[in-house]
Amino acid sequence: MxxxxxxxxxxxxxxxxxxxxxxxxxxxxxxxxxxxxxxxVEDAPDMRVYTPLEVAGRNIYIREGCYACHSQMIRTLRDEVDRYGPYSLAVESQYDHPMLWGSKRTGPDLARIGEKYSNDWHVAHLVNPRDVVPESNMPRYGWLIDTTLRTDDLGAHLAALRAVGVPYTDEMIANAPVDAVHQADPMASATGLVERYGAATNIALFDGNAERLTEMDALVAYLQVLGQLTDLPTTTQTAEVQ
Incomplete structure (x- = not known):
């Protein structure tokens, strides 16, 4: 040799x-x-795109380096499925640019974190993780609730994502700033938002304050949609078990 x-x-x-x-x-x-x-890549007819507020939240998630400690890909191993939920499918990441699968889990996998906890829980956890998880070593992100979210550039973010294959329409891009505000205000008229993004759109007072739109609103909105963009993982894996 x-x-x-x-x-x-x-x-x-x-x-x-x-x-x-x-x-x-x-x-x-x-x-x-x-x-x-x-x-x-599986066929998921019900797959929807991120709303402008969720896109903003995802950008904050990346900016703060959350992906360094949290993965977003549940493997097909039995112990992972038992702990986190249905294993991840390729179609769930088709609109993620960049993808955030990750491999390091200082904290738990977040692929199915959406709707697992309340908005109030997420806010409390982000402000001071030890208040809800005493053994947590996660940093505090309390300033997010005091930081007004920039919305004037959301249309440009959606346009950039469309350039790499995400099917945003001209109407979605033009209305991005307004749609972001309306998603975080249940008292506002969200007819256009729902028409553009579907009846499953999560409209809520994410940070608990209706007076202004904050980065906390955006990040919580993003966390609450993880694993909720399509029902395919649940339906297909339930069929496999049967």
């Missing part, structure tokens, strides 16, 4: 060809699955 390697090292052309062959094998293994992507 070492003799062959020594011979290759003495031949520049042979060594280059060997590198090309090995690199080609690795490249093929990575690229080949892309040719079957249509078979890999």
């Amino acid at each position: 070492f003799g062959l390697h020594y011979k290759l090292e003495r031949s520049a052309i042979g060594f280059v060809l060997a590198i090309v062959v090995v690199a080609s094998i690795g490249g093929f293994i990575e690229i080949a699955p892309l040719f079957t992507i249509d078979e890999t």
Whole structure:
């Protein structure tokens, strides 16, 4: 084995060809699955896109580095399914740019965190995690409830996501700032918001304060939609068990 390697090292052309062959094998293994992507990604007719407020919350989630301690991909292992819920499907990440699957779990996986806890619980947990989970080592994010959410650029964020394949319409992009405000105010007229994003849109007073739209509103709205964009994981995996 070492003799062959020594011979290759003495031949520049042979060594280059060997590198090309090995690199080609690795490249093929990575690229080949892309040719079957249509078979890999499940068909989810009820799949919906993130609302402008949820997009803003996702941006804050990324900005604050939440993905460094929390994954968003439940593996098919029995213990993971028992702990976190139905395993993740490829279709659930089709509108995620970038994807936030992660691999490190200093904190629990959040793929199914949506609607598991109340909005008040999330606010209390983000303001001071030890108030609800005494053993938590998560940092505090209390300033989010005092920081007004910027909305004037939400249309641009949606337009950028449309450029990479998320099916936002011109109407969605044009109404993004208003839709963000209306989603966090149950007393506002949200007819247009529901028409654009569907009856399953979660409209609530996320941070408990109706006086202004905050970054806490956005982050809680995002957390509450995780695992809720489609019912496919629950329906398909229930059928598998039966």
